[in-house]
Amino acid sequence: MSELTPKEAKTIVDNAPAFIKDAIDQTETMYCPRTGMYAIRGQHFATMQYEQGEDSFVTTLNYHSSFYDEYIYLAALKSLYEQAE
DSSP states (O other): OTTSOHHHHHHHHHTOOHHHHTTTTSTTEEEETTTTEEEEEOSSOEEEEOTTSSOEEEEOOOTTOGGGGGOEEHHHHHHHHHHHO
């Protein structure tokens, strides 16, 4: 995350799809810089962004899956740009 500027972090948070914005203050809302996709991590499932749109789908994905290794918590991104303001 250290490669992101506060302005880039704000853009990522501001451009989140509706299903993410509805849950943005939860600790498990996430963003993947490589794919540009958003997700909500749950205990035994994940709500994932479908392609680059507003649609989402739910999939069974273990909480500890290595799939999440590339993801950044949106709370951390919000903190990054809020500290810079």
